[in-house]
Amino acid sequence: MDLSLSSHLILLLPLAMFLILGLTGMKMSHRLAGVLGTLGMGVTLLLAYAVAATYFFSGSSDFVDAAGLRLQYSVFDYTWLEFTDSLVIKLGFFLDPISAMMLVVITTVSFMVHLYSLGYMKGEVGFQRYYAFLSLFTFSMLGLVVATNIFQMYIFWELVGVSSYLLIGFFYTKPSAVSASKKAFIVTRFADLGFLVGILILSFYTRTFDFLTLTNSPEAVMASTGGATFMGASVLTWALVLIFMGGMGKSAMMPLHIWLPDAMEGPTPVSALIHAATMVVAGVFLVARMFPVYLQSSSALMVITVVGAATAFYAAVVACTQIDIKRVLAFSTISQIAFMMTALGVALPTIHEGMGYMASMFHLFTHAMFKALLFLGAGAIIHAVHSNNYTEMGGLRKYMPITHITFLIGCLAIAGIPPFSGFFSKDEMLTAMMNNHPFWGYWMTMVAGLTAFYMFRLYYRIFWWEENKHYAEHRPHEAPLTMTIPLIFLALVSVVAGFIPFGEYVTWNREPYEIHLDWSVAVTSIVTAVVAITIATAFYRKKNDLPDRLTRRFQWLWTAANRRFYFDELYMFITHSIIFRRVCQPIAWFDRHIIDGTMNMFASVTNRASSAIKGLQSGSVQSYVVVYLLGSLAIAAVVCVCLI
């Protein structure tokens, strides 16, 4: 198929699905809408695979040059909005290694979620709407990754934000879902403000939005700022950090992460698609996309590294204490994305030819697969036991064998046990960190250990521990085929994805790079993981009071971690007590009483003046005459004094 046509279709098909399902969905049957949506997604999937395959394997001179350097290629680029001659928003389709990879990731996970939702969402009110929103999301996400310029990215960035909002709030009658969706949107909106300002600053100096121009001559970008600084940092750093702030919001980096756990109020497949596999990695993708420019500012990279490392650790700790299985997964996601972010932050061309970049992308890929798997598995479990809390579960392995196996594979993958995919990608990342500075390496290894621990804690609590008493009255059953097929598929991918020679395809400078395992790092991380799993096994395989004792021993720590270190309370305080009470309400009061009061005062002063001078019109003709005479004499006197 023609590349141009298929890339058009990749974007237009989901959009068309959204419009069709959105406008006429209410008239359709659930089944028709679901099948239509899934079919559309399936076609998109095939097209995306075809495009990615063409890009990576066709060897066409458009995509790879003689030296094996992969080229950046924009399939089409329509002018959408022309601000000035040079500042133009275009809508295009940009092919380079990371966008091609993302096409694969997004369409795969999306298709799986579409398929899965046929079973999971069966009978829900608003089923058609659900599929419409899924299509909208897929469209936006695809548009985001193939953006040819930073503004196109921003546009789709906003669109994914809205799709996320709509999907989180899908169960709109549930107040918690409504407030979660609102929170998600507003927090990311706040981050997007940074993104926007960053774009503005960048474009002010560079006079372009175009990624090609920006990334192919990052030195020119640096030079265009003319060494301007603001509050001690160069404006480029400011711009990049602000742009990164957008990424922080979307990718739930601390301190803008608070929305993601709440976002789990959405249907579980949505969490799998948006809040695990695709949208939340947009921040990573953004940094990756702008990576050559980031390289111009070591301070910006430092910020990324620090934020990433801190978030990874924080999220891992919190994940250890959560009861809601989706929240555990959510914090795990935060932690893993922070991993990728850190990997990008430490990726310098001088260290293994920027291996961190490749590793980050690799992990993005593998993480998408196994995290989607875990979420979908969690969905199946929730579907079966009608609860999100693991306290309602335990011993499910008998009832849900397929789910059990696939979930285990997911856990092994995320824990970094060879030969599952997570091992390879995580190992690359750790290597890169270790080479940047051993501190980052050990720090992140510790996080990896925590990851293994909390994942297996989760795994055991769901599938082992002790059978829940409620099963007698409400026996859990294995999920239907539409749900298990995606699980099996993703599990397979999670098993094998690690063997993809990722360095062949995705590197920061798009030159092929030979991956080789650094065994010293690998062994450390494997040992850490195994130890962590062992501890988890000891704690949670059978019901015992060890966890409780430990919890009681470190009650304050446990509570703090369980309450996510009070971030929500802090935000609540700032937004509610400070912004709302101390800013908004005073302003509204000021408006009503001072500003409006002034206007009303003009009126009342006029009225008062009117009453005050009514005595002039006393009704007595003689006093009229007095006024007449004295008035004229006064005028005469004043004029006399003034003129003479």
Added chain:
Amino acid sequence: MDSVGSYIIYGIVALSIVVFSVLTVTTRRILRSATYLLFTLFATAGLYFLLDYEFLGAVQIAVYAGGIVVLFVFSILLTSRPGDKSEKLASRRRMLGGVAALATLAVVGFAIFAHFSSCQLAPAVEQAASVDMTSIGHFLLGTEKFQYLLPFEAISVLLLACIIGGVVVARRR
């Protein structure tokens, strides 16, 4: 007018103007007030005679003294019993009147004084116009400049209107 006699006449006229004016507005009997007005008007007529405007003086006596004051007297008799005494005025009103009158006196007096004592007046070089009856008749019925046929005709209309108005207002029905 350098003679002592004219000074004396002036003195009498001026004094009576001032005195009777004041009396006119201060007497509490309305009929007396009208009488003092009559004296004032006579004094004014005297002033006109003093300034050699005999015709005017005659008109003053005939119209003012003869017509208007009689009208006043009739109306006073119509609207009040003779001997009615005006009650004492409120001091506030008197003060107001006094202030107004004094203010007028001050401002206008200052203006007149400033003008006629400091400004160098053009001396009356012109030959004084004759004021005999023939020329007055010509002035009154001529159509050239400084002749007053138009006002003469116009005021006749006004007088007619005032008569109509008076009739309309005063008629019982």
Added chain:
Amino acid sequence: MDYSQFLVMSQELGLIAVFLLVFLFDTFAPRKALSATAPVVCVLFALFTVVNLLLPCCCCGSCTVEPQSAFGGMYVTNQALFTIKNILNVGVLVVLIQSIKWVNGPDQIMRRGEFYELLLVTLFGMYLMMSSRHFLTFIIGLESASLPLAAMVAFEKKKYESHEAAIKYLLTALFSSAILLMGVSFVYALSGSLYFADIAASSLETCPLLVVALVFVLAGVGFKLSLVPFHLWTADVYQGAPTSVTSYLSVISKGATAIAAFIIFALAFGEFYSEVWHWMLYAIIILTITIGNLFAIRQKNMKRFLAFSSISQAGYIMLGLIACSPAGLTAMMYYILVYIFSNLAAFGVIQAIENNTGKLSMDDYNGLYKTNPMLSVTMMLAMFSLAGIPPFAGFFSKFFIFRAAVEPGTTALYVLVLIALINTIVSLYYYLLVVKAMFIKPDEPVIARFRSALSERIGMWICVAGIVILGLASCFYSDIAAAVESGFNSLL
């Protein structure tokens, strides 16, 4: 002694002829025919108006009246004066039509002839006021315009208010004429002549006497225009007088005096005197507009309300004088024309309601739209026009007068116009109060549905047509402008 000079005063003569005809009719017509007095007068006057409008075209061949002067410069006429007299004629015609019902009422029926006679004499006085170029004739004109009015104010013998109004009017008028005469005597002392042309030609230095003279003349004229602080009689008299007389007083008398004031101040006291009276007028305009507005806000009686409104309108009219230019005169004449129609529309409605129900309070107008939509709409148009809302004529007249006022381009004039403009907001407020009462107030209507008399309706229709057409059809303004242009130099 060239008595043919009287022929120059064709309009005045025509008016006197009408007056005499009315007088003769009233005196000698058989009793039965007397019931037709009002229509006869209206027809006669309409004839007079139409003849005047068409006269220059038919007789002189050209459409402009040649500037002519008579009686040694004591009287002038030209296209501009001719036009303003025509404008006033139209206004008077409307007043006459509107008053038919009232005049034929039981209390007035015996005196209807006199009513018309007095009215025509006052009109004659106004003519004279505008055309005379000598203070003596001017004052006679002014007195003819105001004294008979006192009798007209006192026309409603059964109403105490009418008497009170007449007394107040008369006493203030007499006082003011004494002040005016005083002022004129000083003018005479300063310039040596009472001819406007001579006064304008004389050059004087500024001295207190001049100031006093100008203030007194201004006070005398300002009394008729009801400028603040010479305005206090206005409200009481407007309220007490019969509504027909009030409407006549508020538009015709005011309009004529405004033109006379322009001629006296802008032309007779033109060059050397203007810096003296300029600032007086400046202050008086501000006071007039503001105080008129402030009082108007709190009025409940419709006639009294319109009295204060007309006070502030007078302030706006004076903006044309302060500019002292042909454009100012044009704007002023146009303003008067528009004001005549707007105010008469309002008074027409008030009169119709008063004649039919006796109600005069603004509260009685609540919900009027439900029972008498046509009256309400007429009233609303009048209010909008008075407030200067487009597309009604009042907007144009206000704009033109502001435009003329700032033409000299001094900052002070901009400030003056700004103050005037801010006052338009206040005035809009109280005009809207009336609209609010009629259209918005949810109360049960006080005034029942009634059908107004034909004459009232004709009067209102003319006014409404005027309000709508005068602004949008530019020919009226252009004609006035052309008239002023051709006649401005010969005004003195």
Added chain:
Amino acid sequence: MELEILKYLIPALIMFCCGVYGFITRKNMIAILISLELMLNAVDINFVVFNRFLFPGQLEGMFFTLFAIALAAAETALAIAIIVNLFRAVKNVDVRNVNKMKF
């Protein structure tokens, strides 16, 4: 000469001020009218004096006075008619009662 004219003007002015005083203080309306006559009369004197002393060449002032006297007569006649009319209505000529319409 200056003093000469002032000699005549000052009594006139005083007369005028008396008129003003009377106009404001009197409560009988006819008394007010009488005060008014004083004012008008003062103006008449002014005109005559100005004519005689300043501009004797023409008789403007004198004729003005002549007409002013006629005017005064007309005014008085009408005013008295109205006052009498009011008297019929309220049996009173006190000006202080005539203040029903105000504010």
Added chain:
Amino acid sequence: MFSNILIYFVVIPVLMLAGLALTRNIKQVRAVAVVGSTALLALSGVVLYQFLQLRAAGNTDPMLMTGSWSWFEPLNINLAVGVDGISVAMLILSSIIVFAGSFASWTIDQPKEFFLWLVLLSTGVFGFFISIDLFTMFMFYEVALIPMYLLIGVWGSGKKEYSAMKLTLMLMGGSAFLLLGILGIYYHPAEGGQYTMNLVEIARQGVDRGWQYFLFPMTFVGFGVLGAMFPFHTWSPDGHASAPTAVSMLHAGVLMKLGGYGCFRVAIYLMPEAANELAWIFLILTGISVVYGAFSACVQTDLKYINAYSSVSHCGLVLFAILMLNSTAMTGAIMQMLSHGLMTALFFALIGMIYGRTHTRDIREMGGLMKIMPFLAVGYVIAGLASLGLPGLSGFVAEMTIFVGSFQHADLFHRAFTIVACCSIVITAVYILRVVGKLLFGGVQNEHHRELTDATWWERLSVVTLIVCVAVIGCFPNFFNDLVGQPFQTTFASIIDVIK
């Protein structure tokens, strides 16, 4: 005269007025309203087409389709009409909103009177946008203002008398300044200039430099009042809250645009020098408007108040961008006018429809309307998304053009203020989502609401029209961008360059 197509923008409403005066029942009224507003819509389409044809043919005059007919000849007042891209855009906006407004007031009480006033209002609006003569412009401006009083006073709700009076008086206050400014502009052309009221002529010959410093604030504040510039915006919350649906739509949708349009067309276009030097004062005020309006909206509980404050914020952005004096930002300002006009009209239409059913506008008393009236609720969500700047809807395009354009300003102060203005996008999200969450989502608050019905066909038509327009602008912005940006890039750019 009638060969000029633009004049029909006034002729059609006048004919409608005549037609309405003759109607006898509600059906006839509706017929006149629908026919008339459709004709206007079609007319604006034709004008757009012809305009594009002329431009494509290479006609680069600042104003096209011009016509000038002497009106008050002695005063140099002409009935001069002409359009450039900006006015064409405004005409389209107005006709769309009039069209939608007619349907939104399908079942109004006293329809005849209502539509008479509404049409008079639109006469003023259309006349204003086609005029290129200061006097006629001002006249039409005032024609548009006064019907508001009765429309709100008679058909409004709540404190309608107070609000109507306040609105009218404040706007008239603005126009008082405006009138003075216009007179000043007329009388003070630059050296060697003629007295003229024609905008194009004045722009060509310029206004006296010294007077500009006095006249620019006058005109800017004059129009700024209608543009809801801080601190002259307080008529807007009360006025909008009390106004009936179609009136809110027209007022927020079109009338407030008169302010922005006038600020550009009169204040800045004619007096760029003063604009350049005094812009900072008004930038501060409008910058405050933007943020302040948004913050105020956050705590309101009345739907219309929320939207009114939101309008303060959004319209503040219009004036803000105009003052940046560069072509991108100014284009953005016009885009924002279009966008805000449509989406706020949509908002008010929906609020009106919801209010018509629930008889309350307090968000605390409503909830879960999504279940009860899905059509209206979805419409509301779309309006909200447009308002908070969702790409693909008009708000995004406009705001981004403004931000990008403003940030291109060479001066740091202007850029810093741009960032302040940018903050509004977050606050906007807060209050929009707050309302959407409380009003549409969650459980049903009032059990009586369960029996309410969804939109009728005329309501749907009205809403869909607006949504489609919002989406079209949002999806194909470059067309509009070119349309409204062209004047800035050609005629006006040169003026600005000269100053700078």
